[in-house]
Amino acid sequence: MAVLTYREALNRAMTEEMEKDPNIFLMGEEVGHYEGAYKVSQGMLAKFGEKRIIDTPISENGFAGVGIGAAMVGLRPIIEFMTWNFSLVAIDQIINSAAKMNYMSAGQFPIPIVFRGAGGAGGRLAAQHSQSFESWYAHIPGLKVLAPYTPSDAYGLLKTSIRDNNPTIFIESEVLYGSKGEVPEGEFLIPMGKSDIKREGTQLTIISWSRALMYVLPAAEKLAKEGISVEVLDLRSIRPLDEEGILTSVRKTNKVLIVEEGWNVAGFGAQVAYLIQKEAFDYLDSPIERITQEDVPMPYAANLERSSLPSEEKIIKKVREMIK
């Protein structure tokens, strides 16, 4: 099995798909000559040329719209947002055009588009460059929302997203681009709406996704040493949601902690908690708990940033309380 970085896995997924289908192109700021602000599209301009790897001016609303228009007539664009923070000036296009076009046109104009780029918190980038938008986009019917953690998931899910006939919000994690992981040789696809148990356990389920797993998995490791067996469920796919996978794990462990990098209020974890209490209430041995980013814009100071995010310590402390 090959060991790839997260960015190499994404690059491989896009390259393979573009080799197969001439309707696919990649568009965004710095994706071509600069080879991607995070180097995700390294080598792609040389391989596919300027016709298919297209540098844009700084105009997110404009090029998101261009992608959607092109998708209306059968092309399959991949639109890179340098980071999801800047998708906010394009959010009108994503929500009002991409997500609804198929519905408004009664199925005449599906929008097979992937919006992808770096998301999430970290790196002391402060309030405007350090935030998670999974919950925002998950709110919208017509969109699909993915947030992979491992290189292998990133590869398999990006390929699925590119082949999907719907607009997909593919949120990569800025701090994960360099992380390494085994990616099986040969082509494979990971279906949307399938969670993955990243660690088996019996006493409590932690539900999480994307970069927050960086804290969750080591915490589970340490807890195991204390004799506490935690199951870690990686959602990977926020919308569609793997309801069955969640409920199966909850019925097995009877306790749930949801860890997310986004904010608490109206955060996606609240939706997961609602699902569990509705469908598996009788299986719960204690209230569902959540650990989220603190209810503040991201501070710059290193200590404040750290304290505002979920952490190994917070998770361990919370699990110990819940197991007692």
Next chain:
Amino acid sequence: MSQPKTKKETEDLLELYRQMLLIRRFEEASAKAYSMGKIGGFCHLYIGQEAVGVGAISALEQKDYIVSTYRDHGHALARGLEPKSLMAELYGKKTGIVSGNGGSMHFFDKKKNFMGGHGIVGGHISLAAGIAYASKYRGDGAVTLCFFGEGAANIGSFHEGMNLAAIWKLPLVMICENNHYAMGTPEYRALSVKDVSVRAAAYDIARDHIEGDEVRKVREHVRVAVERARRGEGPTLMEISTYRFRGHSMSDPAKYRTKEELDKYKQGDPLIKAEKDLLSSGWAQEELTKMDEIILKTVEESVDFAEKSEEPPLGWLYKHVYAENV
């Protein structure tokens, strides 16, 4: 442009006049149905602006694309979308052009390359650039025509769309239908430079500006821009001055303008102009009256069709939220 004088020479004017009259009658019927509560939501009428849509769209080929705003009835009819399915859509029936999912502001017809019907002011401009982008990408030779109002020329999406279309030399014709009001805001309170086409200079693209009261004049000018786009010479920004005789939407009494102003513009009613031209070149009043009767009948039939059609089944609520993967 030399004015054709003989009856034969004006046969094409008759066809353009027929399309304009169909729009007028269709919308008069929609206004009536709206007042009776049969049509819901916003309903923006095109009455007064017919020469722009009909003239511009008649300069296109079937393979070309049209992107419209929420004021889309006129553009849709000019493109030849079925009055029956449009009226049924206004009624929210399952036989509507988008089976009751869209209503007045969201007509779409893939077979006719009619690409909506968009409700966010200016948001559709970059979509149009994207459709034109796809034509260039594939080399299919199609041109995209995008309509918008002068109000839309002030939103960021307009500038981004224009700049992208310009740097990539997209086959796009941008038509600002300047009816001098964005809802209740007159142009002088919203535009630093009143002629929107002047902004073409900012993107180094071609521009044109005409009055939109003569349908053939509109066609000739748009044709120049369409041909330029088809030759690969990039987009054109046109302003076509016009006037809407009704309020912004059915719920707008249009108190922000004077009766004198309205009357002045009604002198330039594009239908009356075309009718006069037809009469002076040998068409008989009876021929025109007969045509009007046929159109009225078509419209009546479409109302009847809409009335009699069923509502969409409740089971369709979740249909088309997502496209199928094949």
